[in-house]
Amino acid sequence: MASIGKDTVLVVLQLTGANDYLNTVIPYTNPLYRDNRPNVGIPEDKVLPIDDELGFHPNMGPVKKLWDEGRMAIIHGIGYENSPRSHFRSMDIWHTCEPNRVGTEGWVGRVIRDLDPTSENVLKGVNFGQGLPRAMVLRGVPVTSVSSLESYGMLSEVPGITEEQERAQVLERFSRMYSPAIGRGPVMDYLAQTGQNVLKGADALKIAPQKYSSTVEYADTPVAKYLKSIAQVYLADLGAQVLYTQHGSFDTHFNQTPMHNKLWIDVGRAIGDFFDDLKEHDAGDNLIMMLFTEFGRRVHDNGTGTDHGAGGVAFVIGNRVKGGHYSEYPSLKPEDLQQGDLAPNYDFRGFYSTVVERWLGLDPAPIVGGHFEQLDFI
Amino acid sequence: MPGRDDMALMAHLMRRAGFGASREELEARVAKGYEATVEELLHPETQPEVDVNILYRYFPNLEGPLAPVQAQTNWVYRMINTRSPLQEKMCLFWHQLFATGNSKIDNPPEVLQQIAMFRRHGLGRFPELLVELAKNPAMIYWLDNNGNHKGAINENWGRELLELFSMGVGNYSEDDIKEASRAFTGWTIGQKIPRNPLGRFYWSFEYRPEDHDDGEKVFLGHRGRFNGDDIVNIVVQQPATARFLARHLYNFFVADEVQVPSWNITPPKDPQAIQTLVRAYNESNYDIRAVLRALLLSDFFKNARFARVKSPAELVISTVRLAGNFGPPRPGYQELAFECAYQGQELLNPPSVESWHTGQEWIDGGALVRRVNFAAKLLGDTTLPGIRTIVNQLKDRGNLSPAEFVDQCLDLIGPIQVSEDTRAELQAQAEEGGELRWGTKRQASASEHRVGVMLALIAASRDYQFA
Numbered sequence: 001m002a003s004i005g006k007d008t009v010l011v012v013l014q015l016t017g018a019n020d021y022l023n024t025v026i027p028y029t030n031p032l033y034r035d036n037r038p039n040v041g042i043p044e045d046k047v048l049p050i051d052d053e054l055g056f057h058p059n060m061g062p063v064k065k066l067w068d069e070g071r072m073a074i075i076h077g078i079g080y081e082n083s084p085r086s087h088f089r090s091m092d093i094w095h096t097c098e099p100n101r102v103g104t105e106g107w108v109g110r111v112i113r114d115l116d117p118t119s120e121n122v123l124k125g126v127n128f129g130q131g132l133p134r135a136m137v138l139r140g141v142p143v144t145s146v147s148s149l150e151s152y153g154m155l156s157e158v159p160g161i162t163e164e165q166e167r168a169q170v171l172e173r174f175s176r177m178y179s180p181a182i183g184r185g186p187v188m189d190y191l192a193q194t195g196q197n198v199l200k201g202a203d204a205l206k207i208a209p210q211k212y213s214s215t216v217e218y219a220d221t222p223v224a225k226y227l228k229s230i231a232q233v234y235l236a237d238l239g240a241q242v243l244y245t246q247h248g249s250f251d252t253h254f255n256q257t258p259m260h261n262k263l264w265i266d267v268g269r270a271i272g273d274f275f276d277d278l279k280e281h282d283a284g285d286n287l288i289m290m291l292f293t294e295f296g297r298r299v300h301d302n303g304t305g306t307d308h309g310a311g312g313v314a315f316v317i318g319n320r321v322k323g324g325h326y327s328e329y330p331s332l333k334p335e336d337l338q339q340g341d342l343a344p345n346y347d348f349r350g351f352y353s354t355v356v357e358r359w360l361g362l363d364p365a366p367i368v369g370g371h372f373e374q375l376d377f378i
Numbered sequence: 379m380p381g382r383d384d385m386a387l388m389a390h391l392m393r394r395a396g397f398g399a400s401r402e403e404l405e406a407r408v409a410k411g412y413e414a415t416v417e418e419l420l421h422p423e424t425q426p427e428v429d430v431n432i433l434y435r436y437f438p439n440l441e442g443p444l445a446p447v448q449a450q451t452n453w454v455y456r457m458i459n460t461r462s463p464l465q466e467k468m469c470l471f472w473h474q475l476f477a478t479g480n481s482k483i484d485n486p487p488e489v490l491q492q493i494a495m496f497r498r499h500g501l502g503r504f505p506e507l508l509v510e511l512a513k514n515p516a517m518i519y520w521l522d523n524n525g526n527h528k529g530a531i532n533e534n535w536g537r538e539l540l541e542l543f544s545m546g547v548g549n550y551s552e553d554d555i556k557e558a559s560r561a562f563t564g565w566t567i568g569q570k571i572p573r574n575p576l577g578r579f580y581w582s583f584e585y586r587p588e589d590h591d592d593g594e595k596v597f598l599g600h601r602g603r604f605n606g607d608d609i610v611n612i613v614v615q616q617p618a619t620a621r622f623l624a625r626h627l628y629n630f631f632v633a634d635e636v637q638v639p640s641w642n643i644t645p646p647k648d649p650q651a652i653q654t655l656v657r658a659y660n661e662s663n664y665d666i667r668a669v670l671r672a673l674l675l676s677d678f679f680k681n682a683r684f685a686r687v688k689s690p691a692e693l694v695i696s697t698v699r700l701a702g703n704f705g706p707p708r709p710g711y712q713e714l715a716f717e718c719a720y721q722g723q724e725l726l727n728p729p730s731v732e733s734w735h736t737g738q739e740w741i742d743g744g745a746l747v748r749r750v751n752f753a754a755k756l757l758g759d760t761t762l763p764g765i766r767t768i769v770n771q772l773k774d775r776g777n778l779s780p781a782e783f784v785d786q787c788l789d790l791i792g793p794i795q796v797s798e799d800t801r802a803e804l805q806a807q808a809e810e811g812g813e814l815r816w817g818t819k820r821q822a823s824a825s826e827h828r829v830g831v832m833l834a835l836i837a838a839s840r841d842y843q844f845a
Contacts, residue, residue, distance in 0.1 A: 088481035102730040122743060131720040132744050134729070145744040155838055157751050158758040160830035170831065177803045177839050184797060187634075187687065187738045191840045194746050201743065 005115070005361025009241050011230055011289040012108070013223075014133070015267070016248030018087065020306055021296035021313040021342065023260060025074060025329075026055050032332035036300045040256045054329070059264040062272025063315075070323035071275075073377035075314040075351055077330040079344025083295055085308040087251065090294040095135035097349055097368045107352060108242055109138025110367040111360060121239045122201040128226040128245040136244060142194075144201050149209055149229040153202035154195075175199055208236035216277040223247040224270035231277045234287060241360070250293060256305035275317070288318030288359055288378070292348070298340055299332060311342035314351055316377050326375045347372050354378060380408040382793070387412065389792050390683055393845045394631050395419050395674060396463025398696040400764070401771070401790060416674045420501065420667050422462030428455070436707035449486035450715035450725045453493060457695045458704050464670075468500035469493050470691060471630050473725075476511055476543055477733035478520045480726050485516070485578045489726045492516045504623065504664045505614045508544065512606050515567045515581035521731065524566045528591040531559040538731055540613070548642040549618035550598060557595040561604040564590030614664045617656075624655035624669070631673055633685035634737030651678040684795055684844040687737050690721035692845060693749055697837070700791065701756040702764030721748045741843065750838045757791070758834030760826050769829050773822075777815045780808035787832050796841040807835060 023040065027033045028047045047055035048064050056064050066072045080099045084090060096103030112125035119142050127136055127145040136143045146152045154174055161167050178195035181188075212232045218224040226245040233240050247267055252259045271289070278284040296312035311330045330342040337343065350372035353364035358378040365371055380388075388408050392399040396419070399407065407415045418424060433455055434440060440452045453469075460466045473493060480489050492514050499507045511517055512535070518524050521535040536559030540550045564586045571579040595604045600612055613619055625646050629635040632651065636644050646652045654676060655669050662668030673679050688696070694717050698704050704711065718725055722745045728734055741749075756762065760769055768790045772778070775786060784804045788794055796804070808814075811828050815821040836842060 086482070086484060088484065092481060104729050104732075127744075130716070132722075139735070139739070142743045145747075152747075154747060154750055155754050155834065157755045158830070158834045159755070160758050160760065160827055161834065166831075170835065173803055173807055173835060174838055177800055177835070179799070181797075181799050184799075188797070188840055190738055191741060191746070191843060194741055194743055195750075195840070198743050198747050 004359065007286050008359050008361070009234055009243065009287040010111075010355060010359060011234075011287060012135075012242065012244045013227075013267075013271075013289060013291045014135075014244070014246035014248075015250050015291060015293040016091070016246050017251035017293070018090075018295050018297055018308060019250040019263075019293040019312065020252060020256065020260060021309070021311065022299065022306075023256070024057050024060070024264070025050075025076070025313050026057065027053060027329060027332065028055050029053055030332060032299075036332065038301065039303055040260075040301045040306060054325075057260070057264050059261055060268045062268045062275075063317075065272065066275060066317050067323060071317055071319060071321055072323050073316045073321050073375075074325050075316070075346060075375065075377070076325060076327040077311045077342065077345040078292075078314045078327065078348050078351060079295060079311045080347055080349075081344070083310040083341075083344070085295060085310065085341075087294060087308075092134060094292060094294055094348060095133060097352070104134070104137070105139075106133070106135040106137045107367055108133075108135045108244060109141050109143065111242060111356060111362065112136070112143060113138055113141045114362045114367065115241055115360065122197045123204055123233075123238050123240045125242040125244070126233060126240050128229050128243070133244060133246065136242075142197055144198075144205075146205065146229065149205060149232060152205055154198060171199070204238050205233065208232040208238065211236050214277055214280060216273055216280060218273045218277075219266065219269045221266045221270060223266050224273055227270045227274040228277075231274055234278075235281055235283060252297070253302070253305045253307060256301070259305075271317070284319040288316055288321055288355070290351075290355060291315040291317075292351075296342055299337060299342060300340060309341035310338055311344035314348070316355070320378065322377050324377070326377055346375075350374055380405055382789075384408045384412075385789075386683075386793050386795075387680060388415070389794070390680070391415065391674065392463070393696065393792075394679075394686075395467060397457060397466075397692065397699050398792075400700070400702075400767075413675065416671065419462070419464040419674070420671055422465035422501070425461040428459050428461075433707055437711075448712055448715070449490040450718075451712045452490060453725055454695070454715045454718075455707070455711055457691070458698060465497060465501065468666075469496045470689070471627075472496040472500050472507075473728075474630065474733050474736070475626055476517065477728035477731050478516050479728050479730065481729075482520055483516050485581070486726055487578060488516050488581055491580060493726070501667045501670070502665070504619075504659075504666055505610050507666070508539075508610045508614065509607055511543070512539075512562065512565055512610065513583040515583055518565065518567050518583070519581070523562055526559055526563050526565075528560075528563045528589050531556065531563065531591075533559045535559065535562060539609075542638075542731060544613045544622060545616055545618040546622040546641060547639075549616070554597055557597040557604070558609050560591045560593070560595055561597070561609045562606045564588075565606055620656040620659045621652060624652045624659065627655060627669060627673060628652060629736070631670075632679050633682045634687060637735055637737075637739065638732070648678055651676065654678070684841065686845055687740050687843055688845045689734070689736060689740060690718045690723035690745070690749070691725065693753065693843075694718050694721070696845070697753045697756050700764050701759070701762045702767070703756070703762045717748070717752055721745050721752070746843075749843065753837035753842060754834040757837040758830045760830045765830070765833065768833070769826055772814070772825075772829060773816050777813055777817075779813060780805060780811070783808045783814045783828075783832070787829070787836060791833065791836060794836075794841065796836070796839060800839045800841050804832065804835060804839075807832065 026042055026047050028044050046058040049055040093099050095106050097107050116124040122142045123144055125143045130147050132145045161170055178192045180192040209232050218228040230243045292314045293312055296309040297306035298309045327346040349368040352368045353372050354374040356362050356364040356367050388404050457466045480486050483489050495510050499510050521538055522532050523535040526532040533555050537555045541547055566584050568582040568584040570581055592603050598612055658669045658672035771790050814825050
């Protein structure tokens with residue numbers, strides 16, 4: 001059994017672009033849903049029913065399976081006050097826990113700092129994708145970002161250096177060029193340290209795909225590839241505790257139906273593959289996956305799609321998650337809407353706090369900037 | 379034949395005042411002379427402008443209100459193709475200082491308009507630039523001056539003007555901020571055209587006299603019915619402004635200082651250098667060109683070799699220029715803009731009005747991997763035009779000993795300087811292959827390969843992170 005905070009692992013799957021709450025967890029028997037979604041409403045016979053009020057999007061089969069097994073929590077009406085309904089601003093708010101000012105420190109960065117205060121393991125937090133999400137940025141906290149696990153490392157793309165032997169020799173040379181030498185000054189020393197950390201991280205990560213074997217065949221989609229890399233790193237037992245990736249774009253202003261369909265085929269399948277993989281390795285007890293998006297979408301559709309909203313939905317999936325509904329589905333009644341959008345009733349920082357305290361064993365207040373109501377999904 | 383020292387100095391100038399220069403360009407500039415080159419750099423109007431007709435023929439959507447998020451691509455193209463590199467470097471400088479982020483503006487072409495304004499006014503007088511900035515629609519929206527009303531002020535612009543854009547913390551009072559904010563009431567933007575259905579349109583500055591508080595104000599000890607321009611005129615006269623601007627220019631062009639938030643408690647690295655720049659600022663009636671002239675001609679500048687960590691934009695653009703595989707319109711410019719973002723500098727979108735943290739703080743594990751891999755991938759590719767040129771120049775020098783091989787590579791790639799430890803490793807690498815020969819086809823092919831590897835190692839070195 002995993003020791004909370006020592007071995008427990010968090011996977012964050014960010015749905016970028018504002019996933020449509022109403023068509024993901026569908027109030028399919030509510031007449032207001034039908035009235036407001038004349039064009040993009042999901043037909044009742046296509047919905048995957050959870051109960052006689054709510055159901056999942058038709059392409060969320062693999063996710064529903066996890067729900068049926070009691071391993072999935074749905075956090076309803078999540079958000080924060082006065083949503084600016086701007087992607088960038090809202091995503092920044094989710095990343096920095098600063099709804100009222102521009103923040104530059106990421107909450108995951110703080111988590112990594114608190115999990116590994118002396119930065120012993122450069123793989124404590126790993127992002128899979130290009131660049132680094134602001135959520136993971138915190139000055140002084142080393143974080144690894146991998147765009148492709150198979151080719152991660154220094155000097156991995158030099159056209160002339162293709163042979164294994166030469167590559168190894170050049171890397172050895174590189175490592176010597178990055179040996180800290182006395183009297184070169186703090187910046188050079190810092191560069192040496194950073195370079196060596198990367199080499200260490202790359203060496204460690206290299207074994208992840210090498211050690212890995214599985215009968216699960218992940219789909220050939222970007223999100224499935226990233227989740228597979230996450231699985232490989234997790235299963236390789238490298239001490240990585242927060243693994244972050246994203247998929248998008250969920251910004252379905254136009255042509256929502258085919259777009260949202262495809263998005264959930266891909267994400268649903270990838271999640272299914274991932275948890276099957278963990279199951280096969282009997283490694284599902286130490287990991288939970290959280291899914292979030294920057295806000296939900298407008299209640300009334302705009303003809304072919306939906307525009308930016310406010311209140312949204314988040315999920316947490318894992319063997320140790322107490323499945324079920326948490327918080328409340330916001331009312332669709334016109335008098336209860338905010339500018340035509342679902343009113344959020346649960347602060348996202350409570351969501352983070354729950355995960356940070358109950359799954360990672362850390363004090364959430366300095367990480368999310370205050371005390372927020374936690375839920376019992378862990 | 380230009381002397382080694384002259385070439386090294388010119389390379390240093392072109393790295394700092396531009397994005398580096400090829401051997402050919404360096405030789406021409408050395409022939410022209412250092413002072414004459416500085417004058418040319420200070421006068422972009424004497425050089426042909428980037429030919430945007432060619433650019434838009436290939437990329438019709440790269441400018442204008444309907445430009446998509448690829449406004450960054452537009453700027454990257456200009457930085458690579460400019461014949462007035464100092465002008466583009468000043469755009470980067472002002473963008474760093476007056477950091478305005480698309481995350482809030484949500485209108486990349488409009489942010490690009492601000493850069494265009496820096497291109498026009500960035501080498502002129504500081505008060506003119508500040509007034510243009512105060513009227514810039516993106517800046518007004520960014521710092522909420524459109525919410526700054528007579529009788530109900532919003533202090534955001536007033537505060538940042540004093541704190542970040544001119545005087546620096548500790549040189550004014552909260553009351554000064556309030557009075558400055560009052561003076562800028564009425565400086566707003568016209569009604570924006572909604573984004574749907576036709577796309578993003580440019581915004582416009584609007585002055586609303588009925589919303590302007592024209593009452594008497596007391597600002598930095600001066601009393602009067604000040605409007606925004608009056609505030610600017612008072613601000614630019616302040617000794618604190620001269621010192622703050624000088625220190626920013628020093629940090630960008632001479633050597634990395636500590637981070638800006640510590641400037642009010644940490645003295646400058648070279649107080650005399652700051653004094654020199656302050657003097658030029660005051661004696662020229664606050665003319666940026668004059669300050670830059672004093673800077674670029676100074677000994678403290680000439681001697682500050684490799685004293686700055688390259689920003690991602692500098693690293694990407696200068697490496698690409700060296701490799702010579704970009705110039706005319708072609709696919710891939712957008713990816714260069716993304717690369718800057720992945721390395722930590724998303725052009726047109728600094729993380730906040732306090733801007734990017736520069737110097738050592740450009741580097742973290744993630745950024746270092748990308749910087750090394752990006753540069754090594756280009757400089758190690760002997761099929762690229764700029765690298766082919768280097769290979770041929772090496773060939774022309776005949777058979778080279780390992781020491782000469784390393785020496786010549788460092789010379790042709792910059793010239794750049796590296797530390798003894800780096801040189802020792804490069805030398806060890808060269809010795810593995812022995813003499814560099816070109817006599818037979820096989821030798822030439824092997825040598826070409828060795829050149830690629832050597833250049834990749836130089837690109838990967840710690841030293842290459844500096845300019």
